[in-house]
Amino acid sequence: MAHVSTSTVSRVLNDDPKVRPATAERVRAAMKRLGYRPNEIARSLRGFPSRTIGLIIADISNPFYADCAKAVEEIARQNQYLLVLCVSDEMLDTEREHVELLVQRRVDGLLLVPSAGDHSYLRTITDVPLVAFDRPMHGETSDVVLVQNRVGARHITEHLIEHGHERIACVGDDEALYTTQERLIGYRAAMRAAGLEPIYRRGGPTTATARATMRELLAEPHPPTAVFAANNLIMVGVLHAIDDAGLRVPDDVALAGFDDFELAGLLRPRLTVVRQPAGLLGECAATLLLERLEAKRDGPPKKKVLPTELVIRESCGCR
Amino acid sequence: MAHVSTSTVSRVLNDDPKVRPATAERVRAAMKRLGYRPNEIARSLRGFPSRTIGLIIADISNPFYADCAKAVEEIARQNQYLLVLCVSDEMLDTEREHVELLVQRRVDGLLLVPSAGDHSYLRTITDVPLVAFDRPMHGETSDVVLVQNRVGARHITEHLIEHGHERIACVGDDEALYTTQERLIGYRAAMRAAGLEPIYRRGGPTTATARATMRELLAEPHPPTAVFAANNLIMVGVLHAIDDAGLRVPDDVALAGFDDFELAGLLRPRLTVVRQPAGLLGECAATLLLERLEAKRDGPPKKKVLPTELVIRESCGCR
DNA sequence: TTGTAGGCGTTATCAT
DNA sequence: ATGATAACGCCTACAA
Numbered sequence: 225m226a227h228v229s230t231s232t233v234s235r236v237l238n239d240d241p242k243v244r245p246a247t248a249e250r251v252r253a254a255m256k257r258l259g260y261r262p263n264e265i266a267r268s269l270r271g272f273p274s275r276t277i278g279l280i281i282a283d284i285s286n287p288f289y290a291d292c293a294k295a296v297e298e299i300a301r302q303n304q305y306l307l308v309l310c311v312s313d314e315m316l317d318t319e320r321e322h323v324e325l326l327v328q329r330r331v332d333g334l335l336l337v338p339s340a341g342d343h344s345y346l347r348t349i350t351d352v353p354l355v356a357f358d359r360p361m362h363g364e365t366s367d368v369v370l371v372q373n374r375v376g377a378r379h380i381t382e383h384l385i386e387h388g389h390e391r392i393a394c395v396g397d398d399e400a401l402y403t404t405q406e407r408l409i410g411y412r413a414a415m416r417a418a419g420l421e422p423i424y425r426r427g428g429p430t431t432a433t434a435r436a437t438m439r440e441l442l443a444e445p446h447p448p449t450a451v452f453a454a455n456n457l458i459m460v461g462v463l464h465a466i467d468d469a470g471l472r473v474p475d476d477v478a479l480a481g482f483d484d485f486e487l488a489g490l491l492r493p494r495l496t497v498v499r500q501p502a503g504l505l506g507e508c509a510a511t512l513l514l515e516r517l518e519a520k521r522d523g524p525p526k527k528k529v530l531p532t533e534l535v536i537r538e539s540c541g542c543r
Numbered sequence: 544m545a546h547v548s549t550s551t552v553s554r555v556l557n558d559d560p561k562v563r564p565a566t567a568e569r570v571r572a573a574m575k576r577l578g579y580r581p582n583e584i585a586r587s588l589r590g591f592p593s594r595t596i597g598l599i600i601a602d603i604s605n606p607f608y609a610d611c612a613k614a615v616e617e618i619a620r621q622n623q624y625l626l627v628l629c630v631s632d633e634m635l636d637t638e639r640e641h642v643e644l645l646v647q648r649r650v651d652g653l654l655l656v657p658s659a660g661d662h663s664y665l666r667t668i669t670d671v672p673l674v675a676f677d678r679p680m681h682g683e684t685s686d687v688v689l690v691q692n693r694v695g696a697r698h699i700t701e702h703l704i705e706h707g708h709e710r711i712a713c714v715g716d717d718e719a720l721y722t723t724q725e726r727l728i729g730y731r732a733a734m735r736a737a738g739l740e741p742i743y744r745r746g747g748p749t750t751a752t753a754r755a756t757m758r759e760l761l762a763e764p765h766p767p768t769a770v771f772a773a774n775n776l777i778m779v780g781v782l783h784a785i786d787d788a789g790l791r792v793p794d795d796v797a798l799a800g801f802d803d804f805e806l807a808g809l810l811r812p813r814l815t816v817v818r819q820p821a822g823l824l825g826e827c828a829a830t831l832l833l834e835r836l837e838a839k840r841d842g843p844p845k846k847k848v849l850p851t852e853l854v855i856r857e858s859c860g861c862r
Numbered sequence: 863t864t865g866t867a868g869g870c871g872t873t874a875t876c877a878t
Numbered sequence: 879a880t881g882a883t884a885a886c887g888c889c890t891a892c893a894a
Contacts, residue, residue, distance in 0.1 A: 229881045234873060242879060259667050264647040266871035269588050269886050276627075276648075285613045287606065294604045297630050306644060308595075309628040311616050325625060328583040329595075348578050431805075463809055486750075487806045490782055548865050553889060563863060585887035588870050 226254040237262055268330060277513065278326035279335045280310045280319055287485055288456055288502050289337070292357070295506030296335060303514055305332070314398075314429065316341040327352055333513045338362070340400035353516040357509035359402040360527075367516070369508045369528045373403055373482075376498035376532035377410030377452070380480045383496070383534065384450045385418045387478060387541040392420065393448035395437055395458050397428030404428070407454045407482055423448060427458045434461025435468070442469050442477075450478035450540075456485050459495070479539040494537035501530055545573040556581055587649060596832065597645035598654045599629045599638055606804050607775055607821050608656070611676070614825030615654060622833055624651070633717075633748065635660040646671055652832045657681070659719035672835040676828035678721040679846075686835070688827045688847045692722055692801075695817035695851035696729030696771070699799045702815070702853065703769045704737045706860045708797060711739065712767035714756055714777050716747030723747070726773045726801055742767060746777045753780025754787070761788050761796075769797035769859075775804050778814070798858040813856035820849050 226233070228251060235243050236251040243251075254260070268274040279296055281289045293309065300307045308331060310322040316339040326334060327349050334354040343361040346354065357369040384392050394411045396404045408424060415422040425441055427434035434453075438461060441447060453459035459481035466477055473479050473493055481488075484499035508528055515521040536542055545552070547570060554562045555570040562570075573579070587593040598615055600608045612628065619626045627645060631638040635658040645653060646668050653673040662680040665673065676688040703711050713730045715723045727743060734741045744760055746753035753772075757780060760766060772778035778800035785796055792798050792812055800807075803818035827847055834840040855861055 230872080231874090231881060231883095232879085234871095235880085238873085244879060247879080259669060261643075261647050263588075263649060263871050264644075265584055265593070265649050266588055266886090267873080269582075269585055269871080269888090270873055271886060272873090274584065279628075283613075284603075284616065285606065285609045287604065287609070290604045290606070290609045293628075294602075294630070297603065297628065301630070306648065307628050309598075309612075309616065309626050311613070311620070324580075325583075328580050329625065330582060330584050350578065460805065460809070467809065486779065487810070490779070490786065490810060491806070492811050549888080550865060550890085551863085553887095554864090557889085561863060566863080582887050585870090586889080588872090588887080589889055590870060591889090 225258065226250040273332045273517075274330050275304060276306045276308060276329070276331045277333045277335060277510075277517075278308045278310065278322070278331040280312050280322050280326075281337045282312055282314050282339070284309070284311055286457060288483055288500075289358075291502035292337075292506035292509075295503040296510045299507055299510035299514065305514075312337070312339050314339050314401075320345055323349065333517050335509050335513055336361075340398065340402075353513060355509045355513045355516075357505055365525050367509075367512045367526050369505055369512065369530065371500040371505065371530045372532045373406035374410035374413070376482060376500070376534075377407035377454070378414045379410075379534055380482070380496070380498050380540075381411045381414035381452055382418075383536065383540055384452065384478060384480055385414060385420065387450070387474075389448075389450035389478060390420055391423065391446060391448040392450040392452060393423040393425060393441060394452045394454060395425050395427035395434060395441070395462055396454035397426075397458060399426060401428075404454055411452055411454075427453070427461060428455075431457050431461040431464070434458040435464045436461075438462045438465030439468060442466070442471070448477065450474075450480075453479065453481040456481065456483040459483070459497075463491070473539050474541040478541045484535055488535075489537060491539075493539045496537045496540035496542065497535050499533045499535050501532075504530055544577065545569040592651045592836070593649050594623060595625045595627060595648070595650045596652045596654060596829075596836075597627045597629065597641070597650040599631050599641050599645075600656045601631055601633050601658070603628070603630055605776060607802055607819075610821035611656075611825035611828075614822040615829045618826055618829035618833065624833075631656070631658050633658050633720075639664055642668065652836050654828050654832055655680075659717065659721075672832060674828045674832045674835075676824055684844050686828075686831045686845050688824055688831065688849065690819045690824065690849045691851045692725035693729035693732070695819070695853070696726035696773070696801060697733045698729075698853055699801070699815070699817050699859075700730045700733035700771055701737075702855065702859055703771065703797060703799055704733060704739065706769070706797060708767075708769035709739055710742065710765060710767040711769040711771060712742040712744060712760060713771045713773060714744050714746035714753060714760070714781055715773035716745075716777060718745060720747075723773055730771055730773075746772070746780060747774075750776050750780040750783070753777040754783045755780075757781045757784030758787060761785070761790070767796065769793075769799075772798065772800040775800065775802040778802070778816075782810070792858050793860040797860045803854055807854075808856060810858075812858045815856045815859035815861065816854050818852045818854050820851075823849055 312319040338361045342363045344363040355367040427437040488495040629641040663682040674686040746756040807814040
């Protein structure tokens with residue numbers, strides 16, 4: 225339509241200075257008229273990076289992961305990468321299928337919240353950089369970004385102990401999850417150091433199951449006087465159960481949780497929690513990946529551990 | 544490596560029955576050994592659909608959109624589509640850039656929460672189906688999925704009126720947003736019908752701005768005795784401001800909001816809201832898009848309006 | 863049952 | 879300053 229060869233069109237597309245302005249104009253006009261858009265797919269076929277990164281998280285409607293995803297998306301956009309979002313739902317098989325699909329689509333890199341289980345399947349994918357975050361992988365190493373789970377859990381448990389509680393239960397998510405394990409370790413360390421007996425109950429994987437678990441816990445002969453909820457989801461379930469039982473926080477049951485959330489400070493009493501920097505987590509993971517993609521970094525896996533922070537409000541018994 | 548031509552490899556890849564099993568085995572073995580993975584990009588170059596859909600939302604860390612996205616992701620996965628997630632941040636330019644990128648990557652279809660402003664730029668993209676949801680587009684038609692914004696807002700305002708309030712303010716998001724406009728219309732209709740004077744204040748775009756707006760509102764000579772918060776974000780900001788002022792809900796200020804959220808029933812008092820089916824919204828939008836993609840449907844744009852539901856709890860003054 | 867030869871849309875190389 | 883051509887990895891006639 226512009227009476228030029230494809231080569232010239234390509235040059236116009238790439239702002240090659242040695243196309244005569246008049247020609248370029250003709251080409252551009254034709255493009256507009258035809259609604260022509262360069263085919264990015266064909267471009268990456270030629271060996272160009274796809275400028276796409278894959279993100280696999282467990283659950284997008286969990287605000288913690290939503291915040292991670294938001295940060296990742298921002299970094300991606302700033303660097304002109306597109307983000308393919310996949311949800312594993314904590315299933316290793318689903319995760320693997322997603323990884324497979326993403327690699328076949330030639331994403332340039334992968335960001336992953338690894339599901340529980342053996343990740344040696346990743347050994348076959350060698351040429352696409354991968355950064356794990358929130359949890360490390362089992363059976364495979366990679367760049368990884370974590371938070372101080374043990375320390376956070378230990379400190380907040382110690383805080384409950386300082387309030388004079390002796391029967392402090394920990395309601396956790398699935399024990400197969402790294403974060404549950406680590407927080408449990410921190411909790412147990414604090415309890416043991418104080419000469420107290422740890423009481424652990426599995427509350428996950430959902431708010432509903434946590435609610436049921438907490439209901440049962442409260443129905444026991446000697447219910448705990450304080451509870452450490454090992455994540456935001458569990459915390460909400462525990463809150464529901466306490467509410468169902470007509471009990472009050474912190475007088476009947478004191479409460480502390482892992483992971484802060486928007487409304488934690490609006491609930492009455494205000495919730496005492498360990499805050500983990502969700503946004504920073506995603507940001508660091510994305511940055512680590514981009515370093516590899518832009519070839520700014522090479523070599524051995526890097527591990528980054530972000531600090532957690534105690535947010536003492538009222539549910540623990542303070543104030 | 545398997546001593547066969549690329550055609551045979553291709554046939555093995557596509558489970559062509561007329562490859563000798565022994566040959567197929569040899570090929571598969573070679574694939575495994577080489578860590579070979581079919582290049583999905585090359586495949587779509589040949590004119591095959593990319594089995595990818597683009598999703599553009601305003602803000603992933605708003606639980607409402609997170610729930611929409613979750614539903615979309617589920618539908619996509621069930622139909623073996625991959626999802627490219629983009630965030631517009633309510634900026635039309637950002638949205639347009641995303642659309643452009645997605646079209647260049649040859650996504651099969653587009654799911655869009657349109658930003659405020661003129662969408663006639665979409666006129667140039669004709670061959671990729673698009674479904675708008677949460678809001679319709681301005682200056683362009685398309686399949687669209689909405690909720691009953693006016694009716695919901697009117698009903699909940701009427702409910703506040705039934706509680707005997709006369710100075711009922713509406714704190715809304717940006718007036719440029721369709722949902723704000725519609726909810727405002729519903730609110731005004733209810734007020735006018737009761738012979739009351741509407742009081743509108745812009746609270747958006749963030750929780751922080753809503754908090755400030757509400758603070759100012761409470762500092763006025765004749766502050767409202769009830770407030771209708773036009774979305775979840777605004778609601779939280781309003782709650783903060785009331786808290787800051789040391790006021791109590793519903794005695795000092797009655798409250799009702801648009802959009803339910805997980806903790807609305809755990810806050811004290813429990814929040815009265817208009818519930819909109821976020822998951823269903825995403826699901827319907829995705830389904831509408833898939834109908835077009837799978838060529839089950841063709842022809843004129845379809846509009847779907849989902850019902851909202853009053854969830855009367857306590858912040859309005861009930862109980 | 864398998865191989866050969868295009869062609870998808872782009873870019874790079876080499877001519878002109 | 880522009881065009882012809884090969885190549886990226888795949889699929890699909892068509893040929894053998």
